Amino acid sequence: MKVILKEDVEKLGTAGDLVDVKPGYGRNYLIPQAKAILATDGAIRQFEKMKKQAELRAELTVDAAKELARKLEATSVTIPVTVGEDDKIHGTVTNIQVAQALEERDIIIDRRKITIDEDIKSLGEYTATIEVLGDLKPKVKVWVVKQE
Known part of the structure; x- marks a missing residue:
């Protein structure tokens, strides 16, 4: 019996493979568990199209994703923050900001895809890494400046 x-x-x-199995295994396990479909001519054509x-x-x-990574590499962001004495900022700059x-x-x-390489607790230039797709992780410059 052939199933997809x-x-x-x-x-x-793996998913999409056309395999030959014993009829009992196909009818009693694979098809009822929705792990496979019977390999008819129409099903094969439809699966190839999908x-x-x-x-x-x-x-x-x-x-x-590559286009977004190129765009991000060329981008830098400026985040204005309130500061106290010695140019120390109140709190930290987070991935949400x-x-x-x-x-x-x-x-x-998505904020969960942004990783700031170090804690941002003072004014200056920092780097944030953004996970776009798999190993594609461009870096964005983050400028933390005094709010006016």
Whole structure:
């Protein structure tokens, strides 16, 4: 019996694979558990079409991520803060403030994807790393200045 796997199945194959299994295994386990579908001609054509569309979406995602990374590398943000004596700031600058500063430049980034390399407790220039996609992690300059 030939089936198309809808998800990864240990010792059998990965999602999208066309595999030959014993009829009982296919009918009694894989198909009822929604781990596979029966490999008819129509199902094979439909699955191939879906696979191509997924590959195109993945390519577009990677291209968009690279473009965003280039845009971020060329960007620096300025965060005005109130300061006390010796130019020490009240509190610290957080990833939330960096995300808001990027949003003002029409770059929407989830705050959880922003990592500030060191605690920002005084005025100056700092670096924030932004996780865009996998190993693609551009750095953004963060300028902390005195609020006027």
